[in-house]
Amino acid sequence: MATVTAPAPGRRRRTPLARREARWAYLFLAPWIVGFLVFYAGPMIASLWLSFTEYDVINPPEYTGLDNYRELMSDPAVARSLGNTVYYAALHVPLVMLISLGLALLLKRVGRLQGFFRTVFYLPVMTPAVAVGILFLLLLNTQDGLINRALGLVGIDGPSWTTDPGWVMPGIILMSLWSLGSTVIIYLAALQNVPRDLYEAAAIDGAGAWARFRSVTLPMISGALFFTLIVNTIASLQMFTEVYTMYFGNRETQNTFNSDAATFYVIHLFQEAFQFLHMGFASAMAWLLFVIILIITLIQVKLSNRFVYYEGEDK
Amino acid sequence: MSRTVRVTAFAGVLTLALSGCGGVGGGSDAGGGTATKGALSTMGFGFSDEIASTRVDAFKRDHPDVDLKVTEGSFDEQQFLSAVASGNPPDLVYMDRKLIGTYAKRGSIQPLTDCVKKQGINLEQYRPAARAQVTLDGTVYGIPEFSTVRVVYLNEGLLKKAGMTADQVNLADWAALPGLNAKLATVSGGRLSRIGIDPKIPEFLPMWAKANGVDMLSADGRTAKLDDPKVIEALTTGVNLIQQQGGWGRFKSFRDTFDFFGAQNPLSKSQIVAWPMEEWFLNQAAKNSPDAELVVKPFVDRQGKPLTQSAGQAWVITKGARNPDAACAFVKQMTATDTWMAAAKARADARKSAGQPFTGVYTANAEADKRIFDELYQPTGNKRFDDAVATIRSVQDAAFAMPASPAGAEFDKAYYDAVNRVLAGQAQPAQALQRAQQEATAALDKAAK
Incomplete structure (x- = not known):
């Protein structure tokens, strides 16, 4: 032998x-x-x-040694902008994931017209971010905006989305949901890759719709969920263009909107760098953001070992 | 640190934060250095109308050996700093005068002492307020162009409906403003459909403060006086006018729907009764609403004395300008009396051929204005507009300007933020302005180092 x-x-x-x-x-x-x-x-x-x-x-x-980093830690404007950004990310990411998953599940059930709806959902992603910002400034207008008019039809007196500090962030989050098409498409692709025989086997075992979703669908698309979690978290922590256009894009908006509520971290960084010419300080801000993103991503990767299933992997 | 490393580092900040950075591009290696030869590049300027193109054409005609390249578009700080960092700045930049102090302090623009001397530019021809804005620590850094002033516009048709005349609108009597405002504004069911008095804060807070007898920033641009009781009183007055009209949310969202540049402007749509605003609206009103019952009055201080705030753009020559002599010749010609006259004539002709009234051109060059109005301007025959032109001319000499400051942008942000906090109900005027005072002082102290 x-x-x-x-x-x-x-x-x-x-x-x-x-x-x-x-x-x-x-x-x-x-x-x-x-x-x-x-x-x-x-x-x-x-x-x-x-x-x-x-x-x-x-x-x-x-x-200047660590002066910029010391100033970062004691600057209330940095803390405020970071707080706004984390608040946004904490609401935006789960909402985008949940709504996108819902839409993807609906799209999967659509037969012939799936291609049409897929295009429709993706189209907003193609809209330039600046246009989205301006569009939502109009939609969120307190007196004449479409959103408050719609709320008025059901007897709700809409809030001051763009001027009331308590409503500025919900308005921005609402705007951010405009372009969730990419996430929908990723989920749809993942859902279509789930083997049909797994559902059949589960159904034979007596699993209902919810049990099939929880025990078959979710594990099988967990890789896609994890990917979008990482990507959307990073993107939301770097939010800039739409909000800058809405609240800081020209002198009129810059002067008359409440910058406490709408200043995101990267917007504050941009102002420090290009309006106030503190490029060293802005560099320190950029690195702090980099470290924060790195830590959040590492935590997510660590957690993914427990929650994400990859086919062919021994678990 | 070498230039290369600095450029690379500069790019790194953007890379980490987000992408996208503009550059001026198109750097010229033609050099030059002689008075009227070689390449000359500008940033922040555009051929928006005949006033711009006529003057540029005049320069090109008189300086055929200068290869002028105008990079069109508004001044963009990021674009300018990218150009400076890459060692490829344009020769000339057209920027808001309030930015000049900051860039002068940092050394990115040249003192114009030699330029003024060599070209024999008569600085006395420029209005004092405009001159103050381009002067830091006694050195001139820019040559002013237009002089934008603020006046009070009144819709007399609406005043009549309220049983009033334009003469009865007295902005000097602050105690009576709420009563007047209540009479003029239309608020029903929490919905604002007509603004009575728009105080135009935060932008016009310096003018309200000045009317109350205080400058928000010292003449040398280094000491903030934002927590002065008179500033607090001015802010309180303005905020109360807005609160009376449904609060900032309603007020601002209603005002955001205004289109000041079209036929559907708030004057023609009867959406506002009394509002201070820059003089350029008169041109728009003449063009779009020639039949409107418009009355223009000077803004006044609390003693009833006319008062206005002047602002505008200026030409500066950058530190690394490759052709400073041609640049100097350019700024001289662009702001010279004869050039302004030619431009104003082009505007008058254009208006005439369009069947629209010519309401003048308001420059920072007092001599030019005098000649334009003495030799070129013809009353339109519409008394309202002719009176308005006279009013605007009369307040030019009563103008003040925010002085050049090494931390002008931070100072502005401090008081804008303060006003917005008050408008949003987050703070009382005194509390907000005290915080703004601290923020502005910290920025000014840092910039002064």
Whole structure:
């Protein structure tokens, strides 16, 4: 009987073909690698250095040690903007996931017209963010906005969405739901990949609709859920364009809206950098946001080990 | 730190936070340096109308060897700073005068002392308020263009319906303002359908404060006086007028629906009775609502003396300008009396051919204005508009301006935020302005270092 000895790990010599393939792979990867180094890694390292300096873009930076980070910790405007951003993310992400999942489940049941509705749900994603901001400024107008008019039809006196500090954030969250089409499409794709025989087996075992959803659907699309959780969390912590357009886009809006309620972290960062010329401080803010996103993502990844099912994985 | 590292670092901040950054682009290597030769680039300016294009054409005609490149669009701080950081700034920037103090303090724009001397620019021809806005610590950093002033517009048709005349509207008597406002505004069922008096805060708070006898910022632009009792009184007065009309939410949302630039403007739609506003609305009213029962009066202080706040744009030459001599020649010509005359004539001709009245051009050059109105302006025959023009002209000399400040943007934000907090019901005027005073003082102290 012939015996086959497996090559020791790490000692396997690559064939000329494999080496040639690797060279080609690196060649094809080169544009991305160069782009990453020049446009991401390099600037990130440089901005890390800048975060330890007083820098106004115009004059050379002056090293100030940890001063910017100390100021970050004691600046109430930073805390306020961070609080607004976390508040937004905490409501926006679950809402987007829940509504998108609901819509995807409905879409899956639609027969022939699924393609049409899929396009309809995705179309808002194609709308430029600036246009969305302006559109919602009109829709949320207290006296003449469509939303308050609709509320008025059912006897509800709509709130001052854009001027009452307590309603500014709900208004922004409402606006953010406009473009959940991407998440819907991802969920729909995941739902369509769930093997039909699993549902059949569950049904034979007597599982009802809810049990099938909880025990079959959710585990099978947990990978997609996890992906959208990460992506939407990062995006919501970096919220900028729509809100900037609504509340800070021109002098009129900048002057007459309540910046306490609408200042998101990245908007405050932008103001520090480009309006007040505190680029060193803004760099420190950027790095703080980076660290926060990193920690949140790591926690989510850690938790995903318990809740996310990947096919072919031993669990 | 080398320029390359700084540029890279600058890009890093954006990369971390979000993407997207504009650049001025199109850097010229033509250099130049002689008075009227070589490439010349501008930022923040555009050919929006005949006033702009006529003056640029005049410069091109008189300086055929200058290759002028106008990057059209409003001034954008991000675009400007990107250009500065990349070592490729435009020669000239057209910016709001209130920004000049900040950029001058940081050294990104040049003192114009040599330029003024070399080109023989007569600074005395510019209005004092405009001059003050482009001067920091006694050094001139910009050449002012237009002079935008604020006057009070009244819809006399609505006043008549309320049993009043325009003469009876007395903004000097602050104690009587609530009564007047209640008479003019229309609020029913919590819905505002006509504004009585719009105090235009926070933007016009400095003018209300000045009317009450106090400057919100010291003449050297370094000391905030936001918690002065007279500022607090001015803010309280303005806020009360808004609260009377259904509160800020209703008031602002109603005002946000106004279109000041079209035939459906709030004057023609009878949506507002008395409001202070910049003088440019007169042009719009003449064009879109020539039959409106409009009366224009000066804003007044509490003693009834005319008062207005002046603002506008200015030309500055950047620190790294490659062709400062041509830039200097350009700013001189763009703001010279003869050039303004040519532009005003083009405007008058355009209005005439469109069958619309010419209501004048209001510049920061007092000499130019005098010539425009003495030699070019013809009364329209519509007494309302002719009186309005006279009023606007008369207040130009009563104008004050917010002084140049090394932390102008932070100062503005501090008091805007304070007013918005009060309007939103988050704070009382005194409390909000005390906080604003602290914020503004901290920013001014930091900028002064």
